[in-house]
Amino acid sequence: xxxxxxxxxxxxxxxxxxxxxxxxxxxxxxxxxxxxxxxxxxxxxxxxxxxxxxxxxxxxxxxxxxxxxxxxxxxxxxxxxxxxxxxxxxxxxxxxxxxxxxxxxxxxxxxxxxxxxxxxxxxxxxxxxxxxxxxxxxxxxxxxxxxxxxxxxxxxxxxxxxxxxxxxxxxxxxxxxxxxxxxxxxxxxxxxxxxxxxxxxxxxxxxxxxxxxxxxxxxxxxxxxxxxxxxxxxxxxxxxxxxxxxxxxxxxxxxxxxxxxxxxxxxxxxxxxxxxxxxxxxxxxxxxxxxxxxxxxxxxxxxxxxxxxxxxxxxxxxxxxxxxxxxxxxxxxxxxxxxxxxxxxxxxxxxxxxxxxxxxxxxxxxx
Numbered sequence: 317x318x319x320x321x322x323x324x325x326x327x328x329x330x331x332x333x334x335x336x337x338x339x340x341x342x343x344x345x346x347x348x349x350x351x352x353x354x355x356x357x358x359x360x361x362x363x364x365x366x367x368x369x370x371x372x373x374x375x376x377x378x379x380x381x382x383x384x385x386x387x388x389x390x391x392x393x394x395x396x397x398x399x400x401x402x403x404x405x406x407x408x409x410x411x412x413x414x415x416x417x418x419x420x421x422x423x424x425x426x427x428x429x430x431x432x433x434x435x436x437x438x439x440x441x442x443x444x445x446x447x448x449x450x451x452x453x454x455x456x457x458x459x460x461x462x463x464x465x466x467x468x469x470x471x472x473x474x475x476x477x478x479x480x481x482x483x484x485x486x487x488x489x490x491x492x493x494x495x496x497x498x499x500x501x502x503x504x505x506x507x508x509x510x511x512x513x514x515x516x517x518x519x520x521x522x523x524x525x526x527x528x529x530x531x532x533x534x535x536x537x538x539x540x541x542x543x544x545x546x547x548x549x550x551x552x553x554x555x556x557x558x559x560x561x562x563x564x565x566x567x568x569x570x571x572x573x574x575x576x577x578x579x580x581x582x583x584x585x586x587x588x589x590x591x592x593x594x595x596x597x598x599x600x601x602x603x604x605x606x607x608x609x610x611x612x613x614x615x616x617x618x619x620x621x622x623x624x625x626x627x628x629x630x631x632x633x634x635x636x637x638x639x640x641x642x643x644x645x646x647x648x649x650x651x652x653x654x655x656x657x658x659x660x661x662x663x664x665x666x667x668x669x670x671x672x673x674x675x676x677x678x679x680x681x682x683x
Contacts (some may be wrong), residue, residue: 318507320420320673320676321675322442322676322679322680323422323672323676324422324672325426325676326672326673326675326676326679327403327422327672328403329672330403330424330448330670330672331401331403331424333431333448334424334425334426334444334446335366335401336440337399337426337444338399339399339400339401339426339427340387340398340399340400340401341400341401341402341403342386342400342401342402343402343404344379344382344385344386344389344402345379345385345471346378346379346404346405347376347378347379348375348376348377348378348379348385349373349375349376349377350365350367350374350375350376351374351375351379352384352388352657353365353377353380353384354367354377356384356626356627356653356656356657363409364380364408364409364410365377365378365380365407365408365409366378366380366407366408367408376475376635378407378650379404379405379406379407380406380407380408381406381423381625381669382402382404382406382423382425382669383425383427383625383627383653383667383669384648384653384657386400386402386425386427386546386667387427387650387653387654387657387665388657390427390429390663390665391460391653391654391657391658391659391661391663395432396429396430396431396663397428397429397431397432398428398429398666399426399427399428399429399432400426400427400429401424401425401426401427402424402425403422403423403424403425404422404423405420405421405422405423406420406421406422406423407419407420410459417544417558418673421671421673422450422671422672422673423669423670423671424669424670424672425647425667425668425669425670426441426444426445426667426668427518427665427667428440428441428665428666428667429654429663429664429665429667430664431663431664431665432518433603434596434611434630434649434651434664434666435596435599435600435603436603437602437664437666438600438603438604438630438631438649438666439603439604439606439607439609440603440607441647441666441667441668442458442604442607442609442631442633443604443607443608443609444488445635445645445670446609446634446635447645447646448645448673449635449645450668450680451615451682452637452644452674452675452678452679452682453635453636453637453643453644453645453675453678454635454637455615455635455636455637456614456633456634456635456636457616457617457620457633457634457636458573458614458615458616458617458620458631458632458633459616459617459619459620459621459622459632459633460593460597460616460618460620460630460631460632461485461564461621461622461628461629461630461632461648462593462596462599462629462630462631462649463580463590463593463594463618464485464566464567464618464619464622465482465485465629466589466590466592466593467480467562467563467566467587467589467590467594468481468482468485468563469589470587470588471555471559471563471587471589472555472556472559473498473552473553473555474548474549476545476548476552477494477549477552477555480494481495481498485622486622486623486624486626487622488619488622488623491622495555495560495563495564497533498552498554498555499554499556499557499559499560500554500555500557501560504550506631508546511623553632558586559587562583562586562587563587565583566583566587566590566618567618567619568618568619569616569617569618569619570615570616570617571616572611572612572613572614572615572616573601573604573611573612573614573615573616574601574611574612574614575612576595576597576616577597578619580594580597599629610650613645620632620633621634621648624646624648625648627650627652627653628648628649628650629649629650629651629652629653630648630649630650630651630666631648631649631666632646632647632648632649633646633647633648633668634646634647637674637678638681640675641677641678642671642674643671644670644671644674644675644678645669645670645671646668646669647666647667648666648668648671649664649665649666650665650666650667651664651665652665653665666680
């Protein structure tokens with residue numbers, strides 16, 4: 317791929333700005349081990365990653381993103397707080413040819429690892445990105461995956477059902493189908509209903525023995541455990557109507573950030589599990605105010621980021637230009653990712669990326 321001179325110049329401008337903000341330049345290999353990364357990136361990128369088999373190194377993939385390798389590198393060291401920046405190509409398959417979604421394009425990114433004041437770090441990253449792209453991408457949208465996760469973890473239902481909802485939080489249609497079923501608003505799928513009827517006719521072991529020889533990698537114990545789990549779930553009482561209504565309300569909340577906070581304060585007494593996340597939301601808004609962000613008009617969507625990278629677990633944001641182009645810049649908080657890659661250690665972390673090619677394109681199109 318040959319980048320235009322304007323794109324290269326824009327990438328260097330952004331990279332220099334991140335360095336001026338105290339970030340240390342880092343690099344990541346273009347060819348990365350695939351085993352860990354495919355589990356962390358989520359279904360969207362997993363399906364679009366370029367993966368190949370190396371006879372010595374095993375399954376490898378072309379770099380689809382910088383955040384995971386940067387986190388891996390940071391967690392191998394001990395220095396904190398830390399700020400990093402990077403510039404380089406990323407590679408993602410596209411379902412169809414598009415002028416706006418290339419298979420290879422430049423990313424410039426900024427990551428902050430700081431356990432002292434996470435909400436201040438959120439505000440720092442957001443305000444820095446705003447300042448860098450405001451002339452071409454004035455529309456900002458924010459969200460908070462942490463609010464949704466807190467609400468799900470506080471539901472009065474089984475741990476198995478809460479785990480299923482958390483696992484599918486990044487797949488809105490599947491999530492809604494599960495919530496509808498778990499709250500009694502929709503019946504079980506016909507195939508599951510027929511299976512449950514069959515399981516009710518005898519013990520799992522007897523049904524397995526009557527089914528004939530095994531085909532596949534699962535053992536009889538695996539199948540029996542799954543059958544027991546299905547029966548247990550079928551006997552779980554539905555999520556109460558008031559709890560389900562509050563969660564539906566939260567999922568659809570769209571309002572200016574300041575008004576959203578007032579709404580969240582209003583429902584917290586009825587959904588107390590979100591209390592700490594709401595407090596963090598309020599602290600973040602104060603930090604954004606101090607950096608000159610108009611939170612009275614800043615767009616907030618509680619479900620924003622649910623079709624993005626699956627490692628985000630808190631504040632998320634994106635900046636958009638004119639038309640239906642992809643976000644010019646996006647990012648968010650990914651504290652849990654550092655715990656996964658930290659081998660027992662973790663640190664609050666937030667960051668984001670800017671697509672210099674889109675910035676240059678929008679700037680050239682300005683009258």
